Amino acid sequence: MFSKVLIANRGEIALRILRACKELGIQTVAVHSTADADAMHVRLADESVCIGPPSARDSYLHIPALVAACEITGAEAVHPGYGFLSENARFADILQAHGIAFVGPSPEHIRLMGDKIEAKRTAVSLGIPVVPGSDGGIETDAEAHRVADEIGYPVLVKAAAGGGGRGMKVARTPAELEFALANARAEAQSAFGDASVYLEKYLATPRHIEIQVLGDGQGNAIHLGERDCSLQRRHQKVWEEARSPALNDDARAEIGETVAAAMRKMRYSGAGTIEFLYENGAFYFIEMNTRLQVEHPVTEMITGIDIVHEQIRVASGSTLSLTQDDVQFDGHAIECRINAEDPRTFMPSPGRISHFHTPGGLGVRVDSAVYQGYLIPPYYDSLIGKLIVHGRNRVECLMRLRRCLDEFVVDGINTTIPLFRQLVDHPDIADGSYDIHWLEAYLAEST
Incomplete structure (x- = not known):
């Protein structure tokens, strides 16, 4: 150690x-x-x-x-x-x-999964289901039109070196495709220094499901179940939960073992997350993040496994401290990302926090580094904390989350807490009936 x-x-x-x-x-x-x-x-x-x-x-x-x-x-x-x-x-x-x-993982694995085209090819070779699309980068507009005709519109143009929704454009018709290609390439070049793009089938109403994995680089790898990250704004996650309301135990076990087997074959080391779009009972690989995720606490809450402990142990040369049989899922957990932003316009709100009180009680966790009197600087990401709650089931979890949001006090700046107070009372959220487009549609209707 x-x-x-x-x-x-x-x-x-x-x-x-x-x-x-x-x-x-x-x-x-x-x-x-x-x-x-x-x-x-x-x-x-x-x-x-x-x-x-x-x-x-x-x-x-x-x-x-x-x-x-x-x-x-x-x-x-x-x-x-x-x-x-x-x-x-x-x-x-x-x-x-x-x-x-x-x-973290080896530099080779970081490079491999950082290139979205190579990551997709690797997923295919490992038996992970992928979204239909181009076999590699799109070099010409003519090639893009050919691929789009094969897989059918709408299509998604994506930056090969992308992330966070940058370099992603939707084309619903051939006329829109050339515009989408030009814009995606320009945005990718500006954001990542690499204008390479590829095409994927655009799924109309998918959920965003991700599988947490741990490996030790010595041939051992396990999965810790899934997280549902479908509530997003501009491809940025806002609310995450584990387990997903959309999956049953059979689907959960099948995709989890598929991913874990792939990580064992790769001899992957450390924590990683394989992200999928999920629609009509099918999973489609979109990318792998070779790092700790912002939303890792919801997985820790339902498994009792400290993911950071395992990261450090594995990096020091130890094998995983647990096997797949040791992983048990208990209850339900939800995380809300508390940002220093206006809850309507989402404009950043740096400044000094005059009062700060976090909720507590059974099944409540707040990951935050701010305190009363802290001055939030304007130079970095607007995330100031994460409220994570756990319940015996999803209904109890939502009830606990509602109570915690009412207790949470952050004065002196704007935060997104009022947005979550609205979401927790919405019938679609209570039913778990949402996809990756739901939140943006809700926000558009609310303004």
Whole structure:
């Protein structure tokens, strides 16, 4: 086991990792920009190192500063959390060259799954069902029209190096396709430095279902069930739950074992998430995230398994501490992402928190690094916390969530808490009758 881990992140995820390290008896090193000098993870870490000015490019994304922080403090490993450098294969390579462990999969697996075209080809080879589409990148508009005619409209143009909904455009007719191609390529080039795109069949009313996996790189891999992340705005998840209201036990077990078997064949190491669209009883692979997910707590709540503990253990060379038979699912869990945003316009709302009170009680977890008097800087993601609740079933979980949202107090800034108070009372949410387009339609009707 490592004796000291550097946490290459900020906010709630940095605090989440810090807590796991402390429980394992590992010393922690926090890194921070000048804007985060008063952050909670900096206050609680055993050591801290300032790595640059507020801009993420000059601090949290500045690899030389992070390597230097490791060397200065003697950190043996780096946990990247999510976002920033968590899926940067070059960063993992550089750490490896300096004798520092990367708490995550191998650079090769990061590269493989970071290229959406190669990821899809790999999924096919591993027996994972995929969305019908092009075999690889689309080089010409003529090729795009040919593929679209074969799979049928509407189609989705996607950036090969994409993520977070950027470089994704829908074309419902041949006339729209050329416009979608041009826009997707331009957006992909701007966001990722790579204009490559490919085509997939656009599914009309799918759910977004993802499977959490753990592997140790030694041929052992398990799944921890699914999460339903269908409530999204602009392809960004807003509300996640486990288990999905749309799946039964047979479907859950079948797709889980398919994915786990694929990870064993890959000899995958660490935590990962395989994301699917699910429509009419069929799963369609869309991508794999080779990192910890924002929504991992709902899986922890229904399994009792600490995913970050397992990440750290595996990165230190240990095998998984549990088998598939050890994984048991208990009840239901829902997570709401609390953002510092206007609940109607979703404009960021940085500023100082004047009052802060989190809900509590049985089955309640709040992952947040803010506190009363904390100044939310304008430079980073607007996520300020996650409210996670657990119940014996989905009905109890929704009742508990409603009570917790009424207790949650964040004054001085705007947050998305009022939106969740509306959602928890909506009949479609109570019934579990929603797909990935539901939230945007609801928001459009509400304005």
